[in-house]
Amino acid sequence: METHGARLTPEQARAALADTKHIRASIAPLSATPWPKWFFLTLTVYVAAFPIMYGGALADTDWLLPRPAWMAITLTSTAVFVALFAVAAKAWRDRTGVALRFDVLPKRATVPLSVGLPVLLVGSAFAFRVTGRPVWLIAASLIGAAVSVGFHxxxxxLHRKTP
Structure with missing residues (x-):
């Protein structure tokens, strides 16, 4: 809608807002589209491995590996994951022209996930530290992987429902 420096009439302004709302509504589901399959697998493996890595780093005594080795593995894998996340987001943005966004996803699903998953992954490591039983880490790994698959x-x- 060209105005050539002139002020918009109220009708033109309402039409422009309606167009903007329509565009935002049509783009919102696209920006919540699934990750590329390679990143979905990366995310699932990272979520499944995190409790074991963090549990090893928090263990009272050396568990399977020395604590500094667990810490190095945890930090390195987290850095690799963050880098791959950036690559996946850029690839998606380049392919679709839309940035990956989490704010368009249903809050009833994302809020419990954003609170529950960290509690599960980190809490299991603390439970392992207190009890010394690796079953906490294994259970958290399996649950975390299932949650990753479920969200994917x-x-x-959600993407298939897109008009």
């Missing part, structure tokens, strides 16, 4: 499937379903 939810993203796929």
């Amino acid at each position: 499937l939810a993203f796929v379903r």
Whole structure:
């Protein structure tokens, strides 16, 4: 809508806002589209490995590996994960022209995930430290992987509902 420096009439302003709302509504589901499959696998492996890595770093005594080795593995894998996250986000943005966004996802799903998953992954390491039983780490790994797969499937379903 060209105005050539002139002020918009109220009708033109309402039409422009309606167009903007329509564009935002049509783009929102696209920006919540599933990750590339390679990143979905990377994310799932990272979520599954994190409790074990962090549990080894928090263990009272050396557990399977020395504590500094666990810390190095945890920090290195986190750095690699963050780098791959940036690559996946850029690839998605280049392919679709839309940035990956989490704010368009249903809050009833993302809020419990953003609170529950860190509690699960970190809490299991503390439970392991207190009890010395690796079953906490294994359970958290399996649950974390299942949550990752579940959210990926939810993203796929959300994307398929896109007009």
